[in-house]
Amino acid sequence: MPDRPEITGTLLQKPQYVGTRILRTEDPRFLTGRARYTDDVRLPGMLEAAFLRSPHAHARIASIDVSAAQALPGVHGVFTGRDLAAVLAPFVSTVAGRGGVRPLTQHAIPFDKARHVGDPVAVVVADSRYLAEDACDAIAVEWEALPAVVDPEAALAPGAPLVHDDVPDNNFAHIEFASGDVERRFAEADRVFSKRFHHGRLSPAPLETRAVVADFDRSTGAVTIWTSSQTPHLVRSLLVPVLGIPESRIRVIADAVGGGFGLKCQVFKEEAVIPALSKLVGRPVKWIEDRREHLAASVHAKEVISYLDIACTREGRFLAFRARYVGVNGAYQAHPWTALVDPMTTAAALPNLYDVRDVAYQIDCPYTNRCMTGAYRGVGRTPGTTARESLIDDIARELAIDPVELRLRNCIGDAPSVSATGARYDGGTYRACIEKARAACDYDGFRARQAAARAAGRHLGIGFSPYVEPTAWGSDMAKVQGYVASEIFDAAQVTVEPDGSVSVSAGLHNHGQGLETTLAQVAADTLGVRIEDVRVSMGDTAVAPYGFGTHSSRAAVIGGGTVMRAGTEVRRKMARIVGHLLEVSPEDVEFRDGAAQVRGVPGKRMTIAEIAAVAYFGGARRPPDMEPALTSTRSFDPHEVWPNGCVVAAVEVDVETGGVRIEKLWSVEDCGVLINPMIVEGQTAGALAQAVGGALLEELAYDENGQLLAGTLVDYLYPSSTEVPPMEFLHVETPSPVTEGGMKGMGEGGLSVTGAAIVNAVADALAPFGITITRTPLSPTTILALLREARERRAAPTAA
Amino acid sequence: MSAAQPSDAKRLVTLTVNGLERSGVAEPRTLLVDFLRHELGLTGTHVGCEHGVCGACTVRMDGEPIRACIVLAVQAQGASIETIEGLADGEALHPIQQAFREAHGLQCGFCTPGMVLAVQSLLEENADPSEQEIREYLSGNVCRCTGYVGIVAAVQRAARKLAGAE
Ligand code: FES
Numbered sequence: 021m022p023d024r025p026e027i028t029g030t031l032l033q034k035p036q037y038v039g040t041r042i043l044r045t046e047d048p049r050f051l052t053g054r055a056r057y058t059d060d061v062r063l064p065g066m067l068e069a070a071f072l073r074s075p076h077a078h079a080r081i082a083s084i085d086v087s088a089a090q091a092l093p094g095v096h097g098v099f100t101g102r103d104l105a106a107v108l109a110p111f112v113s114t115v116a117g118r119g120g121v122r123p124l125t126q127h128a129i130p131f132d133k134a135r136h137v138g139d140p141v142a143v144v145v146a147d148s149r150y151l152a153e154d155a156c157d158a159i160a161v162e163w164e165a166l167p168a169v170v171d172p173e174a175a176l177a178p179g180a181p182l183v184h185d186d187v188p189d190n191n192f193a194h195i196e197f198a199s200g201d202v203e204r205r206f207a208e209a210d211r212v213f214s215k216r217f218h219h220g221r222l223s224p225a226p227l228e229t230r231a232v233v234a235d236f237d238r239s240t241g242a243v244t245i246w247t248s249s250q251t252p253h254l255v256r257s258l259l260v261p262v263l264g265i266p267e268s269r270i271r272v273i274a275d276a277v278g279g280g281f282g283l284k285c286q287v288f289k290e291e292a293v294i295p296a297l298s299k300l301v302g303r304p305v306k307w308i309e310d311r312r313e314h315l316a317a318s319v320h321a322k323e324v325i326s327y328l329d330i331a332c333t334r335e336g337r338f339l340a341f342r343a344r345y346v347g348v349n350g351a352y353q354a355h356p357w358t359a360l361v362d363p364m365t366t367a368a369a370l371p372n373l374y375d376v377r378d379v380a381y382q383i384d385c386p387y388t389n390r391c392m393t394g395a396y397r398g399v400g401r402t403p404g405t406t407a408r409e410s411l412i413d414d415i416a417r418e419l420a421i422d423p424v425e426l427r428l429r430n431c432i433g434d435a436p437s438v439s440a441t442g443a444r445y446d447g448g449t450y451r452a453c454i455e456k457a458r459a460a461c462d463y464d465g466f467r468a469r470q471a472a473a474r475a476a477g478r479h480l481g482i483g484f485s486p487y488v489e490p491t492a493w494g495s496d497m498a499k500v501q502g503y504v505a506s507e508i509f510d511a512a513q514v515t516v517e518p519d520g521s522v523s524v525s526a527g528l529h530n531h532g533q534g535l536e537t538t539l540a541q542v543a544a545d546t547l548g549v550r551i552e553d554v555r556v557s558m559g560d561t562a563v564a565p566y567g568f569g570t571h572s573s574r575a576a577v578i579g580g581g582t583v584m585r586a587g588t589e590v591r592r593k594m595a596r597i598v599g600h601l602l603e604v605s606p607e608d609v610e611f612r613d614g615a616a617q618v619r620g621v622p623g624k625r626m627t628i629a630e631i632a633a634v635a636y637f638g639g640a641r642r643p644p645d646m647e648p649a650l651t652s653t654r655s656f657d658p659h660e661v662w663p664n665g666c667v668v669a670a671v672e673v674d675v676e677t678g679g680v681r682i683e684k685l686w687s688v689e690d691c692g693v694l695i696n697p698m699i700v701e702g703q704t705a706g707a708l709a710q711a712v713g714g715a716l717l718e719e720l721a722y723d724e725n726g727q728l729l730a731g732t733l734v735d736y737l738y739p740s741s742t743e744v745p746p747m748e749f750l751h752v753e754t755p756s757p758v759t760e761g762g763m764k765g766m767g768e769g770g771l772s773v774t775g776a777a778i779v780n781a782v783a784d785a786l787a788p789f790g791i792t793i794t795r796t797p798l799s800p801t802t803i804l805a806l807l808r809e810a811r812e813r814r815a816a817p818t819a820a
Numbered sequence: 821m822s823a824a825q826p827s828d829a830k831r832l833v834t835l836t837v838n839g840l841e842r843s844g845v846a847e848p849r850t851l852l853v854d855f856l857r858h859e860l861g862l863t864g865t866h867v868g869c870e871h872g873v874c875g876a877c878t879v880r881m882d883g884e885p886i887r888a889c890i891v892l893a894v895q896a897q898g899a900s901i902e903t904i905e906g907l908a909d910g911e912a913l914h915p916i917q918q919a920f921r922e923a924h925g926l927q928c929g930f931c932t933p934g935m936v937l938a939v940q941s942l943l944e945e946n947a948d949p950s951e952q953e954i955r956e957y958l959s960g961n962v963c964r965c966t967g968y969v970g971i972v973a974a975v976q977r978a979a980r981k982l983a984g985a986e
Pocket residue numbers: 866867868869870871872873874875876877878887888889890
């Protein structure tokens with residue numbers, strides 16, 4: 021396999037920065053309003069675009085009349101799907117190499133019918149956004165309503181209305197997997213437990229919506245695209261076939277990005293439409309998505325219906341897992357990962373850290389008349405973990421085994437191992453993290469408090485959710501997650517400039533992860549320079565080496581690895597120069613604080629600036645066979661990396677109002693070597709808060725006609741500072757044997773599993789009522805309904 | 821973004837921004853946030869929802885924190901506006917800005933300008949707020965990144981700094 025990791029980069033023996041809580045170097049420009057987000061870009065002659073979007077879930081466009089809009093002053097063009105199809109090729113989305121998947125060809129703007137509320141119908145270019153929206157109002161569309169496909173399971177049934185006329189069963193993919201002898205295990209088991217769990221529909225909903233500015237230059241045939249993206253090179257590569265412009269003539273700039281959370285690692289049709297408009301009108305064009313468009317027409321995520329069966333012994337030893345997952349897609353495919361990004365990774369994570377060899381699953385991924393689904397931090401794991409961990413708590417209650425003990429009983433050992441779904445775990449602290457979490461939350465003390473509170477009519481509960489999870493997506497990880505033909509890596513360039521300062525350029529993207537700081541920490545400790553002398557840049561394809569951007573907890577591991585590799589080459593070159601000039605062996609040259617020092621000879625020393633001057637301008641003073649310039653570009657494609665951890669939630673449920681108050685969340689995480697614990701904790705905190713939203717507050721509900729019921733932030737409820745509880749973070753640090761520097765990657769675990777911990781805590785609090793939780797979010801209405809149903813069940817005479 | 825009717829009744833709006841008198845052209849329907857960002861070029865104030873919920877557009881008008889996405893530019897005629905661009909003193913960050921950096925109170929930075937200005941008002945009203953008071957005061961300013969952990973710590977730190985204790 022090409023470029024699979026041999027570990028070649030090395031940090032200095034005594035790192036000065038890696039492992040410390042260094043403050044973020046990027047902060048001042050964000051704190052002073054100096055950061056440049058896409059909407060802050062203003063070009064001479066720039067026009068603005070607005071989309072007219074469908075108010076209907078499913079309707080044929082009988083006619084569309086743009087003449088009145090066209091005639092408005094300040095309007096430069098009104099374009100329908102057909103107009104754009106003349107200059108834009110369609111996107112073709114599939115999971116390459118994967119059987120059972122039916123590729124979807126999608127036009128940037130559909131021209132036969134609208135398939136969800138928010139589907140674009142036309143786009144206007146005008147002098148200002150205000151005028152563009154006025155013109156949208158002036159477009160006359162004659163609609164013929166069609167029956168909407170809303171229920172995902174009904175969508176799969178014969179005779180259902182079709183979202184795409186050429187997809188006869190509404191199913192994007194049917195995938196089956198089995199390992200071991202699952203049916204036999206189920207037949208032999210003492211007990212079989214089953215559950216249907218319906219995880220709610222969420223949106224990553226970053227605070228900055230999507231945004232695109234494009235400037236097509238007719239004189240060169242080149243286009244510059246500013247876009248709020250996590251993956252600038254991916255945007256560039258994937259737009260080539262759609263725009264028909266060679267990659268060398270497309271420049272993508274993603275400067276400041278106001279949050280992504282996976283949403284912006286997809287390449288959107290709007291990112292093709294705006295450059296096409298710039299080409300058509302011959303002027304730069306800006307489009308800033310408004311919040312309603314964002315909620316109705318970007319991507320939704322995490323709505324998976326899980327049917328899960330667990331076979332186990334009387335003592336609670338798990339024997340086999342069997343699942344069927346229905347990934348509730350909307351009407352299109354998020355490019356390039358597709359709607360399988362949730363159910364396929366849900367399935368890949370089915371056994372997780374449980375020692376179960378017999379595992380089978382099936383996946384279906386129906387189209388419905390809703391917004392398409394795509395990536396959101398913790399893809400697939402959030403719904404899958406919630407379903408599995410809540411069933412495990414049900415089992416614990418049923419078998420009267422302590423839920424923490426039940427998990428420990430079934431947990432894999434620490435050594436590297438291969439899961440039943442083929443995941444190559446690189447070793448971890450699976451049990452230790454559960455035990456550490458149990459100690460941190462004073463589990464026994466909580467149980468005592470819970471008993472006392474129950475006696476007083478108050479309902480406290482505690483829930484655990486341990487995990488091992490995929491990070492640092494390189495090619496191996498992409499394949500084991502189901503993207504069987506994907507090759508993914510990243511590259512970085514490290515340069516010691518002629519004056520001795522250091523430039524690092526990476527194909528990743530920094531949108532809150534503190535990468536400018538962490539990559540500078542790694543670079544400084546690889547080269548032996550002061551961190552103030554390092555400048556890290558990302559986000560411009562004209563400058564950065566190729567990369568796949570920041571998502572899937574990959575940036576610290578892969579970015580750190582590429583910087584270590586390239587930096588080590590540069591350091592070795594500097595050591596050779598010093599060895600040559602001071603007549604010592606390069607092996608005896610040590611770097612620290614911006615200078616090279618010959619070991620044991622205090623007087624023999626050169627600053628990095630002196631070395632750089634020789635490298636660039638030293639002529640004959642350089643070692644004879646050495647090229648000038650101190651620079652290296654290297655790439656890294658790591659093996660699978662699997663950090664692990666455990667989240668605990670403690671809650672109190674008010675059975676009168678149905679309200680859930682989270683007392684506290686604990687997160688124990690082993691993500692290998694920590695580059696910057698402050699940043700790691702910040703990432704964890706953000707993920708935990710998003711999980712609070714997903715478990716209790718957020719839901720992109722549709723009514724039975726496919727109308728979106730959560731089109732504003734009054735209905736789609738972000739967790740606010742009063743709903744997010746105090747949190748405690750604990751670290752275990754087990755270096756990965758398969759990455760440069762031993763980093764393991766993190767950032768998603770909190771969102772992958774905290775919802776499950778909260779669900780389990782609520783179920784634990786309400787255990788005396790005999791309720792079973794089968795869906796999220798747990799709004800007060802849902803909790804009250806669960807309590808009412810449980811009461812009615814108890815009151816009803818037992819069925820014969 | 822748009823109101824119902826286009827209007828060519830453009831007018832000159834004059835106001836004080838960060839201590840300087842500024843003028844620009846606005847339609848009656850132009851939002852204050854669009855006026856600040858696009859007419860006056862002060863892009864530090866952000867837009868997250870345009871319907872008054874997220875707090876990203878928070879600026880201070882005559883000393884009070886307001887949501888610039890639900891105020892019209894013409895309503896700000898003659899007012900004194902403070903935005904994030906006015907907070908630092910040259911290269912020296914304001915103590916609240918410093919505290920946000922030291923306590924890791926920001927990630928993507930999109931909520932940060934509005935959050936920092938809201939904190940300025942909070943600490944003017946209550947120099948030593950409890951954690952609960954901080955959480956309640958800031959509950960109208962959404963941060964999607966930090967889980968508020970660093971923000972709450974930053975406010976506590978800023979309070980100590982402003983009291984001269986740090
Ligand atoms: S943009 Fe004004 S409150 Fe959200």
